[in-house]
Amino acid sequence: MPAARSIERISLFITSQKPLLAYNWVRIASLLHRPHPAAVLAASEAACYSLAMALVDVSGLPQHVAIIMDGNGRWAQARGKPRTAGHERGADAVRATMRAARRLGIPALTLYAFSEQNWERPQVEINALVDLLCECLVSERNELVDNEIRLCAIGRLHKLPQRAQARLQSLTSETESNEGMTLTLALSYGGREELMDAARALAIKAREGEIDPSDIDEPAIERLLPSMDVGPVDLLIRTGGEQRISNFLLWGSAYAELYFTDELWPDFGANSLYCAIQAYQGRERRFGLVPDAEEDLPTAKTSNELERAI
Numbered sequence: 001m002p003a004a005r006s007i008e009r010i011s012l013f014i015t016s017q018k019p020l021l022a023y024n025w026v027r028i029a030s031l032l033h034r035p036h037p038a039a040v041l042a043a044s045e046a047a048c049y050s051l052a053m054a055l056v057d058v059s060g061l062p063q064h065v066a067i068i069m070d071g072n073g074r075w076a077q078a079r080g081k082p083r084t085a086g087h088e089r090g091a092d093a094v095r096a097t098m099r100a101a102r103r104l105g106i107p108a109l110t111l112y113a114f115s116e117q118n119w120e121r122p123q124v125e126i127n128a129l130v131d132l133l134c135e136c137l138v139s140e141r142n143e144l145v146d147n148e149i150r151l152c153a154i155g156r157l158h159k160l161p162q163r164a165q166a167r168l169q170s171l172t173s174e175t176e177s178n179e180g181m182t183l184t185l186a187l188s189y190g191g192r193e194e195l196m197d198a199a200r201a202l203a204i205k206a207r208e209g210e211i212d213p214s215d216i217d218e219p220a221i222e223r224l225l226p227s228m229d230v231g232p233v234d235l236l237i238r239t240g241g242e243q244r245i246s247n248f249l250l251w252g253s254a255y256a257e258l259y260f261t262d263e264l265w266p267d268f269g270a271n272s273l274y275c276a277i278q279a280y281q282g283r284e285r286r287f288g289l290v291p292d293a294e295e296d297l298p299t300a301k302t303s304n305e306l307e308r309a310i
Contacts, residue, residue, distance in 0.1 A: 056104060056274050060281050062234030064108040065101060066249055066256070069093070070240030071264030084128040089266035091136055095143065098183060100270035102147050104277070108182045108230035112248050116156065116190035130164050133187070137167040144171070148180030154226040155189030182230050191250030198224035227252050235280045239265045255287050
């Protein structure tokens with residue numbers, strides 16, 4: 001059956017079967033990966049992109065997605081290129097992911113751009129990363145403004161070179177009233193460092209008599225955590241095959257759903273984000289509680305029905 005006809009039948013099936021929204025689109029893509037003429041294959045790719053987005057249940061989106069963007073260096077090395085080439089390609093992945101998140105209507109996206117520990121990397125690589133940040137803060141301005149995206153930054157920003165601080169301050173100020181989505185860049189950031197800074201601030205308040213130590217509770221701590229301005233993390237994604245959170249958003253990720261993928265960050269894009277969100281939507285979030293009742297998931301049934309539709 002021609003690919004275009006297959007996609008048409010799948011689309012019709014989706015509109016009549018709401019439970020299919022939880023179905024993993026990767027399975028659909030694998031069923032369509034058969035030899036096709038080049039023109040049909042190109043059309044299929046575009047249709048699969050729309051189909052992947054359609055299979056995300058927009059009524060159950062994570063409100064805050066955080067991403068550890070790992071694998072730039074390995075991506076470059078695998079292609080015989082310098083590590084800086086991987087960072088440059090990674091900037092394209094940032095743009096694609098940001099657009100996809102905005103298109104879906106995700107309120108907050110936080111990206112681990114540069115950790116406090118990254119200052120220990122070779123100075124040449126640090127300089128290249130700072131240069132890339134400054135370039136992106138200029139080149140992506142229209143993207144943020146036109147799409148009503150508010151830019152924020154967290155971390156020990158005073159450690160950034162002055163030129164990076166200036167451009168960051170300029171763009172965050174210009175976009176501060178945007179309400180479409182909040183994009184937060186974690187720069188010179190560390191979860192432990194953020195908690196230490198909060199503890200230090202509370203200690204000073206207690207010493208000055210501004211707060212009684214017995215009044216220190218979770219809300220008091222959260223008010224001093226810049227990363228919590230957009231709320232706790234619902235979905236934390238890490239690319240590159242590693243399975244750790246690397247000192248990222250430690251407080252806000254307490255009950256986050258973790259999603260690890262072998263895909264290197266430069267290869268990550270819209271469909272990758274959709275896959276992660278579908279995995280998130282297939283999980284039961286209990287927050288330490290006991291579920292009232294077990295519900296049957298429609299995945300197995302709709303999987304067979306979908307194959308027949310194709």
